[in-house]
Every structure is written in structure tokens, then in C-alpha cells.
Amino acid sequence: MLRIxxxxxGRIGHVHAKTIAAHPQAELALVCDPxxxxxxxxxxxxxxxxxxxxxxVFADPDVDAVVVGSPTPxxxxxxxxxxxxxxxxxxxxxxxxxMKDVEAARAxxxxxxxxxxxxxxxxxxxxxxxxxxxxxxGRIGALEQLTIISRDPAAPPVEYIKVSGGIFRDMTIHDFxxxxxxxxxxxxxxxxGQNLDExxxxxxxxxxxxxxxxxxxxxxxxxxxxRHCASGYDQRLEASxxxxxxxxENIRATTVRLSNAEVTDxxxxxxxxxxxxxxDAYRLELSAFIEAVExxxxxxxxxxxxxxxxxxxxxxxxxxxxxxxxxxD
Numbered sequence: 001m002l003r004i005x006x007x008x009x010g011r012i013g014h015v016h017a018k019t020i021a022a023h024p025q026a027e028l029a030l031v032c033d034p035x036x037x038x039x040x041x042x043x044x045x046x047x048x049x050x051x052x053x054x055x056x057v058f059a060d061p062d063v064d065a066v067v068v069g070s071p072t073p074x075x076x077x078x079x080x081x082x083x084x085x086x087x088x089x090x091x092x093x094x095x096x097x098x099m100k101d102v103e104a105a106r107a108x109x110x111x112x113x114x115x116x117x118x119x120x121x122x123x124x125x126x127x128x129x130x131x132x133x134x135x136x137x138g139r140i141g142a143l144e145q146l147t148i149i150s151r152d153p154a155a156p157p158v159e160y161i162k163v164s165g166g167i168f169r170d171m172t173i174h175d176f177x178x179x180x181x182x183x184x185x186x187x188x189x190x191x192x193g194q195n196l197d198e199x200x201x202x203x204x205x206x207x208x209x210x211x212x213x214x215x216x217x218x219x220x221x222x223x224x225x226x227r228h229c230a231s232g233y234d235q236r237l238e239a240s241x242x243x244x245x246x247x248x249e250n251i252r253a254t255t256v257r258l259s260n261a262e263v264t265d266x267x268x269x270x271x272x273x274x275x276x277x278x279x280d281a282y283r284l285e286l287s288a289f290i291e292a293v294e295x296x297x298x299x300x301x302x303x304x305x306x307x308x309x310x311x312x313x314x315x316x317x318x319x320x321x322x323x324x325x326x327x328x329d
Contacts (some may be wrong), residue, residue, distance in 0.1 A: 001087075003055045003291050007078055008069030010032035010040040010152035012092055015071035015275050016067045019282045021046040022296050023148040025290050032057050040164040052112050054078055058085040065090065065293060068111055072097050072165060076105050079116065088115040088293045091285075094173050097165040099314055102307055117289050117299030120177040124284035127248040131239055141243030146182050146221040148175045149236040151229035153272050155207055158199050165194070166205050168226060168320070173322050175211075176312040177305060182239060183215035186319075187319040189312060200227065212266055232270030233277050244312055251277060 004026055006016050009214040011032065015200055020028045028048040033039035045049035051057065057066060058081045065088040068078045082089045095118065096102050102109070122128055135143050150171070155161070160210055170193070180186060193206030207227040226234075237248040250270045258266040271277045275293075279314035292299040315326040 002293060003029040003062055003064045004009075004032035004067060005032060005060065005063045005065070006042075006067045006069060007032045007054055007057060007071075008071070008092075009035070009038035010069070013067075014042060015282060016049050016090075016286075017042055017046060017048075019049075019286050020067070023286055023290070025294075026286065029062055030060060039312065054081065057320055058082055061274040065289075068092060071139065071163075072169075073180055074103075076101060076109070077214060080105065080108050080112070082222065083112045083116060086114060088117075088289070090117050090119060090289045091306070092119045093177075093306060094165065094169050094310050094313065095303070096310060097169060097200075098211045099223075099310060101188065103129065112303065115293050115296075116303055117290075117292065118301045118303070119285065120174065120301050120305065121278055121281040122174050122178055122182075123181055123248050123281075123283045124288060125250075125278060125281040126284070127238055128178065129284075131237060131246045131248050135182060135239055135241065139244065140239065140241030140246060143182065143217075143219050143239055143241045145219065145238075145240040146179060147224070147238040147240075148178055148221065148235075149224045149234060150175055150228040151224075151234035152274075153229055153232050155197060155200060155227035158203060161200055164204050164205075165313075166317055167209055167227070168211075168316040169310065171227070172209065172211060172223060172316065173309050173313050174229045176213075176316075178237070179215075179221040179223065180305070180308060183213070183217065184217050185216045186213045186221075186308075186312060186328060187216050188202060188214040188325055189315040189319050190325040191316035191320040192323075205315065206320060209316070209320065211319075213312070222235070229270075232272045233274060234270055235277055243281055262312050275302065 031039045031043040039050040066082040068091040128292040190210040194208035195201040197207040211223040
């Protein structure tokens with residue numbers, strides 16, 4: 001039984017606390033958050049202890065592992081402190097808001113020996129994982145084109161967007177990792193940002209984007225993002241190869257289709273919340289983390305994966321602002 005602490009009692013902290021509490025090989029031992037009664041309230045839902053200072057988590061002998069769900073500028077400090085305390089780490093993405101912060105801590109990050117895994121949960125989504133396994137098995141031949149569609153039901157509050165690091169770091173980061181998961185190393189990024197929402201435009205960010213990634217293999221990925229989607233949480237993937245194609249479609253609450261005088265093949269809207277859509281992915285991600293920690297093996301996502309995803313996010317930001325492709329050397 002892995003005793004796990006969660007740092008951060010916001011939305012993602014709630015996701016991880018719920019997933020840990022429901023897992024047969026995990027125990028939610030401690031919840032930490034400095035704001036008000038957030039940690040106390042979340043801990044009470046699952047019978048865990050709470051604290052306000054992260055240092056208490058790192059010093060606690062009854063904590064084996066730490067989920068870092070604190071604000072992004074604290075990801076590296078909390079990751080390093082947990083690792084130095086001998087605790088395994090599952091850290092949310094992105095690793096930082098700026099590559100300068102990564103480079104400043106690179107020596108310490110390279111020296112980490114405890115298991116560290118990053119929360120690219122979509123790798124563990126059963127549909128996406130099956131598609132990737134099928135590609136790896138060569139069943140569609142050499143992969144030539146990958147299309148990733150990710151649209152949210154609605155944008156987060158403007159106050160959040162102001163501190164999020166921008167759409168490419170906050171939202172597209174998952175898709176950058178997914179593209180690398182399928183294609184390997186990326187050598188060129190070309191991004192077009194869209195301003196469809198005046199309130200988000202006023203923050204200096206984009207609320208929609210289309211990104212083209214060229215892989216070292218010559219394959220190309222297209223990522224389509226939007227902060228709003230009237231039909232729900234739109235999450236799809238298409239992989240096209242020399243010998244075939246794969247399609248991972250949206251998930252709905254049921255498979256019921258209605259046909260009558262007004263509509264034919266009408267279905268329910270897409271699931272409307274990322275936790276519902278990716279509940280299995282979070283559970284399987286946690287299972288992979290626990291298995292790696294207990295077996296003493298390398299977790300399936302690494303600090304290097306997190307750094308490369310952030311590098312793609314920064315390149316996309318530069319490309320969208322300049323209108324020019326960015327080469328990654």
C-alpha cells in the first residue's frame with residue numbers, strides 16, 4: 001500500500017485525491033494547501049490528514065510518495081524537495097512556465113534518483129493507448145500523419161488564464177506529449193493562434209490554435225485546440241499510415257442513438273468534464289506510477305518528457321507570435 005500525499009487542493013488536487021482514495025493499492029495519507037480550509041475540507045472527504053505547509057509533507061515519515069498539484073511555478077521546487085526527502089513523485093504538467101527555470105535547476109533535476117513521473121494522463125487513456133500500441137505493432141504501416149483534436153466545453157476564468165502560461169503551456173502541452181508519444185522527436189513547430197474571445201485576447205493569450213509538428217521521421221502531426229466547444233469535451237485522434245488508419249472517437253454517456261421525424265442517428269453530447277472523460281486514464285496513470293515505485297523501475301513518463309513538452313510549448317508560442325515556423329535543434 002503506497003501512502004501518498006497530495007500538494008494542492010484545487011481542481012487537479014481533487015482529481016488526484018479521488019483517484020488515490022479509490023485505488024486498492026494506495027492510501028491518501030495527507031493533503032496540503034496553504035489557502036484557507038481547502039486542504040482540511042478535501043482531506044475530510046477521504047479520511048486523510050491535512051496541513052498547510054509543504055515542508056510538513058516532505059518531512060512526514062508516513063508519506064511514501066507525493067503528487068505535486070501545486071501552482072506551476074512551484075512544480076520544480078516541490079518535486080526536488082520531495083525527491084531529496086526520498087519520496088517518489090507524480091508531478092502535474094507543465095514542469096515550469098519557462099525553460100529558464102528548468103535550466104536553472106537542470107543539475108538538480110539530473111541528479112534526482114527517486115522515481116519521478118509526470119502527469120501526461122492521456123497516454124493512459126484506453127483508446128489512445130490502444131491506438132498507439134497498434135501503430136507500434138506496425139498494423140497500419142509507417143505512421144505518416146497524426147491529427148489530435150482537443151476542445152474544451154468552456155474556457156477557464158480569465159484570472160486563471162492570466163497566470164496559466166498561455167494556451168500552449170496550459171492546454172496544448174498534453175497534445176505535444178501525445179504527438180511525441182506517437183511520433184518520437186519533433187524537429188519543427190508551426191503554430192497559428194486565434195483570438196475568438198475578446199476577454200482572453202485582452203490577457204495576451206490565444207483561445208484557439210492550430211499547430212503543425214514535423215517529426216524527425218518525416219511524419220507530421222496536426223493539433224487543433226479550442227477553449228470552447230458547444231457539444232462538450234471534444235477529444236479525438238486519427239493516425240494515418242501507409243497501410244491503414246486508426247480513429248479514436250469521442251466518448252458519450254451512453255451509445256444510444258435516436259432516429260425519428262426530426263433527427264437521424266442523434267446521440268448524446270460528448271462528456272462535459274475532463275475528469276469524466278479521463279477517469280480511466282487517471283486511474284491507469286496512478287497504477288503505472290505505483291507499479292514503477294514498487295518494482296523499482298523507471299516510470300513511463302519522465303522529467304525529460306516534461307522538458308521536451310515544455311520546449312514544444314515555447315516554440316509554439318514563438319511561432320504563433322511571429323507567424324514563422326520554429327526549428328528545434
